[in-house]
Amino acid sequence: MKLLLTSSGIRNPSIADALVELLGKPIAESSALFVPTGIYPFPGGAGMAWQAIFGKEDHPLCGLGWKSLGLLELTALPTIREENWVPMVQEADALLIWGGDVLYLTHWMRQSGLADLFPSLSETVYVGVSAGSIALTPYNCDAEFDLEFVPEGSDMAEGGDRALGLVDFTLYPHLDREGMEDASMANIEKWASGIPVPTYAIDDQTAIKVVDGAVEVISEGNWRLFNG
Numbered sequence: 001m002k003l004l005l006t007s008s009g010i011r012n013p014s015i016a017d018a019l020v021e022l023l024g025k026p027i028a029e030s031s032a033l034f035v036p037t038g039i040y041p042f043p044g045g046a047g048m049a050w051q052a053i054f055g056k057e058d059h060p061l062c063g064l065g066w067k068s069l070g071l072l073e074l075t076a077l078p079t080i081r082e083e084n085w086v087p088m089v090q091e092a093d094a095l096l097i098w099g100g101d102v103l104y105l106t107h108w109m110r111q112s113g114l115a116d117l118f119p120s121l122s123e124t125v126y127v128g129v130s131a132g133s134i135a136l137t138p139y140n141c142d143a144e145f146d147l148e149f150v151p152e153g154s155d156m157a158e159g160g161d162r163a164l165g166l167v168d169f170t171l172y173p174h175l176d177r178e179g180m181e182d183a184s185m186a187n188i189e190k191w192a193s194g195i196p197v198p199t200y201a202i203d204d205q206t207a208i209k210v211v212d213g214a215v216e217v218i219s220e221g222n223w224r225l226f227n228g
Contacts, residue, residue: 097132
C-alpha cells in the first residue's frame, strides 16, 4: 500500500496534493471506501460516524469529491462471505480509515481479515486519520486511554500497547492541539523516550507519506521526530 497517515484528515493544500500524487489521478476519478469502525466505542460514536460520513466534521475526508464512496464496516465482515467484500476492497483506489479507539480498530482489522489483505494491496492508497494512522504503527500511543473502553470480560486488552506494525516508526497525532494536554510536545517526548522505534509527533496540519518504505513529512504546521 501507499500510505498517507494524517492527524486530522486532508486539512491543507499540501496534504491534498500528496493524496492526488499517491492516487495518480484526480480525486474526482477515484473510488474510496470509508471505515468508521474505530469511533464507535466512544460516547456518541454513532453520531460522530455520521458527521464524518456526511462531511459535518472539520476533518475533510469523505467530502473531497470522490467518484464513488462506499462504507466498509469491519465488525460486519466476519459474517459476510469474502467473495462479497474482498473484491470491493481490492478494486478501491483508496481506503479512508477514520479515527477513534486504536485498540478497537486494530482488533477488528485483524478479526475482519482486512489486515491480512494489506500486503497484497500494492496500488491502494491508505489514508489514516488519527487512530486510523496509529493503527499501522508498532505501538499504540493511546493505549492507556483506549483501555477505558474495553468491555468487561473481553480479551481485547491483551497487547493493547501494540498496533499492527506495518511501518517501522510510530506516530503521535494532534501535537499541541487545544484541549488535548496529553499531546503536548513535552508529554510526547516523554512517551517516545520509552519506545524503541522513531516517533513522529505531528499536528493537525501535518501528514506522513510512505511509499515503498520511503518516509516523507508533508506539513504546513509543526512536527518533530524523536529517536530518529
